[in-house]
Amino acid sequence: MAYVTETTITDIVLERWMAVPDPRLRQIMQSMITHLHAFVREIEPTEEEWMTAIEWLTRTGKQSHDKRQEFILASDVVGVSMLVDCINHRLSGEATPTTVTGPFHVHDSPELVDGADIAKGAPGEPCYIVGSVRGLGGAPIAGATLDIWQADGEGLYDAQRGGDGAWMRGIFKSDDDGRFVVQTVLPVPYSIPMDGSVGDLMRHTEISPMRPSHIHFLIEAQGHRRVITHLFKKSCRYIETDVVYGVKAPLITEFKLMPAGSTTPTGKLAERPFWLLEYDFVLQPGENASAATPASAAA
Numbered sequence: 646m647a648y649v650t651e652t653t654i655t656d657i658v659l660e661r662w663m664a665v666p667d668p669r670l671r672q673i674m675q676s677m678i679t680h681l682h683a684f685v686r687e688i689e690p691t692e693e694e695w696m697t698a699i700e701w702l703t704r705t706g707k708q709s710h711d712k713r714q715e716f717i718l719a720s721d722v723v724g725v726s727m728l729v730d731c732i733n734h735r736l737s738g739e740a741t742p743t744t745v746t747g748p749f750h751v752h753d754s755p756e757l758v759d760g761a762d763i764a765k766g767a768p769g770e771p772c773y774i775v776g777s778v779r780g781l782g783g784a785p786i787a788g789a790t791l792d793i794w795q796a797d798g799e800g801l802y803d804a805q806r807g808g809d810g811a812w813m814r815g816i817f818k819s820d821d822d823g824r825f826v827v828q829t830v831l832p833v834p835y836s837i838p839m840d841g842s843v844g845d846l847m848r849h850t851e852i853s854p855m856r857p858s859h860i861h862f863l864i865e866a867q868g869h870r871r872v873i874t875h876l877f878k879k880s881c882r883y884i885e886t887d888v889v890y891g892v893k894a895p896l897i898t899e900f901k902l903m904p905a906g907s908t909t910p911t912g913k914l915a916e917r918p919f920w921l922l923e924y925d926f927v928l929q930p931g932e933n934a935s936a937a938t939p940a941s942a943a944a
């Protein structure tokens with residue numbers, strides 16, 4: 646065996662790490678060591694810089710627990726969460742694309758009737774979502790489940806409010822024509838949490854920590870692939886600079902401001918102006934993945 650020098654060490658380590666019986670784990674470790682050594686050779690860190698990195702990773706781990714995941718947030722801000730999502734959801738070009746789930750999806754949202762109001766007094770400007778769920782050829786999908794969640798008009802999610810009961814979330818079903826109506830409030834942009842190790846790192850950059858205005862959807866229908874996605878407000882000032890890279894062109898939507906006196910999608914005369922978002926989701930045939938929902942810490 647060759648003795649260790651700066652030149653030989655990578656090959657020595659790679660050879661040692663061939664002793665991994667699981668072929669997938671062996672592949673992952675071989676690739677990780679190759680890339681990590683190349684990275685270290687490229688940047689040539691000082692020992693102080695290396696220790697700074699270790700301390701940052703240590704803090705990131707200490708700040709991660711069942712209510713917060715700073716490591717996933719780190720993955721989000723360097724685009725790895727979205728890259729993993731893209732790799733795992735290569736859909737037909739016509740199908741509604743996926744994005745990361747984010748940390749605020751709750752599994753026990755209430756089942757609500759068509760047209761129900763998920764805002765229930767939440768701060769914000771009134772908004773309606775009207776649309777349909779369809780297959781690739783455009784045929785309506787009846788009985789699709791739409792699990793919807795978003796921040797209120799002050800940029801806060803249910804979990805951040807900490808109150809009792811569901812806040813700004815609910816589960817709807819598409820009707821016989823594949824259609825649905827949801828009453829809510831206009832989403833607003835918000836910042837990722839900046840009080841942890843990721844925030845410390847972001848403050849060394851000129852990168853915006855903001856997520857553009859969006860609403861989250863998890864849509865399931867029998868015989869179709871599950872879609873976890875967001876719809877984004879086109880006119881939001883942060884639409885080009887989403888800190889977690891979640892914005893895909895087909896998910897950028899117009900929220901139209903309708904004047905007072907208009908008829909709302911639930912058939913009432915609006916006493917004040919309201920926003921209207923219209924969108925048709927397109928699902929690809931296939932089976933729903935039963936694997937755990939991939940997470941993101943920031944969305």
Ligand SMILES: [Fe+2]
Pocket residue numbers: 747795796859861943944
């Ligand atoms: Fe979000």
